[in-house]
Amino acid sequence: MAIIPDETPTTKLLISSLLLTTFIAISSTAAFAFLFFSSAAVNHHHHHDRPPNRTAARETQSSSRDPNLLRWVPIRGSWICPENYCAHYNGSVPFEDRVDTVLNYFDLPIDEMPVFMMLYFEDPNHQGHMVGPDHPRITKSVKNIDRMIGRLIDGLEKRSVFQDVTIIMVGDHGMVGTCDKKYIYLDDLGSWIEIPEEWVQSVGPVLSIRPPSDRSVSEVVAKMNEGLRSGKVKNGDKLRVYRKEDLPERLHYSGSERIPPIIGLVEEGFKIELKDLGNPECAGAHGYDNAFFSMRTIFIGHGPRFARGRKVPTFENVEIYNLITSILGINGAPNNGSSSFAKTMLLPHNHH
Numbered sequence: 001m002a003i004i005p006d007e008t009p010t011t012k013l014l015i016s017s018l019l020l021t022t023f024i025a026i027s028s029t030a031a032f033a034f035l036f037f038s039s040a041a042v043n044h045h046h047h048h049d050r051p052p053n054r055t056a057a058r059e060t061q062s063s064s065r066d067p068n069l070l071r072w073v074p075i076r077g078s079w080i081c082p083e084n085y086c087a088h089y090n091g092s093v094p095f096e097d098r099v100d101t102v103l104n105y106f107d108l109p110i111d112e113m114p115v116f117m118m119l120y121f122e123d124p125n126h127q128g129h130m131v132g133p134d135h136p137r138i139t140k141s142v143k144n145i146d147r148m149i150g151r152l153i154d155g156l157e158k159r160s161v162f163q164d165v166t167i168i169m170v171g172d173h174g175m176v177g178t179c180d181k182k183y184i185y186l187d188d189l190g191s192w193i194e195i196p197e198e199w200v201q202s203v204g205p206v207l208s209i210r211p212p213s214d215r216s217v218s219e220v221v222a223k224m225n226e227g228l229r230s231g232k233v234k235n236g237d238k239l240r241v242y243r244k245e246d247l248p249e250r251l252h253y254s255g256s257e258r259i260p261p262i263i264g265l266v267e268e269g270f271k272i273e274l275k276d277l278g279n280p281e282c283a284g285a286h287g288y289d290n291a292f293f294s295m296r297t298i299f300i301g302h303g304p305r306f307a308r309g310r311k312v313p314t315f316e317n318v319e320i321y322n323l324i325t326s327i328l329g330i331n332g333a334p335n336n337g338s339s340s341f342a343k344t345m346l347l348p349h350n351h352h
């Protein structure tokens with residue numbers, strides 16, 4: 001195990017970070033495995049992952065689709081994975097079986113052994129959404145994931161390949177506790193502007209609104225902010241609404257037609273709902289500004305190209321793609337990572 005973020009969090013924060021999705025990628029000299037542990041659950045609210053046109057009301061329904069899994073498939077073009085190697089995601093497969101599937105690849109003849117393997121756990125994100133990041137159930141869930149990593153390492157050691165295998169373990173986001181006292185209800189803006197449910201594409205930590213084309217986006221934004229700053233809307237000062245072009249540049253959240261024209265950002269731990277339905281809730285959420293420490297996650301690298309015990313400064317997850325292509329020695333697709341990142345992270349080839 002070699003690399004963890006520079007700022008060592010307290011135990012509690014570390015657990016919060018682990019709330020993220022866990023993702024493990026594995027590679028040996030011949031093979032590479034990627035462990036992906038998600039704090040992102042399968043059956044919960046992923047407002048920011050919602051495809052366009054779903055209404056906010058439907059958000060509470062569970063979905064068997066795993067948004068993190070989709071997010072972590074950055075492959076474009078014509079890569080075809082043989083059926084027996086690339087199973088479709090199935091959240092009911094026990095974690096032990098997922099680990100064993102990866103381990104079994106190492107028993108294949110060398111020319112059939114995949115060079116890149118991925119393992120995904122949707123915990124402790126799943127529990128985090130239900131009970132928040134500070135609940136004892138999270139500790140239990142993290143412990144279980146730790147047991148899965150132990151199972152993987154034991155299996156690799158038993159096959160005498162652990163030292164030759166590259167393992168990257170990452171989460172995809174943090175988690176922060178939310179409570180109904182920290183809600184902002186769009187309904188409360190009624191004196192300034194009615195926001196029909198049909199306009200609202202997502203609520204939660206990220207508000208996104210697509211008004212009909214005959215309505216002025218600037219006017220809707222101005223009216224909403226006027227109401228929010230009036231002092232008469234509960235927690236109104238915790239939400240700020242933008243035309244997407246006016247969002248802070250560092251968020252990179254305007255360059256797609258799929259991003260609705262109006263985006264609202266809330267303070268950490270606050271949530272937006274259409275109206276107060278009187279459902280008190282204390283739970284957990286992610287999707288807040290990535291400048292919040294609570295939205296950060298873990299990165300651990302192990303293997304021949306990672307210096308043992310080295311800590312590196314905080315970096316963005318978009319860098320990981322180029323790290324992996326560097327280790328694999330392949331040309332990646334164009335992406336948002338920087339080309340120099342891998343050099344700063346990896347030992348030269350043939351180091352050992």
Ligand SMILES: [Zn+2]
Pocket residue numbers: 039040041044045046125129286
């Ligand atoms: Zn999630």
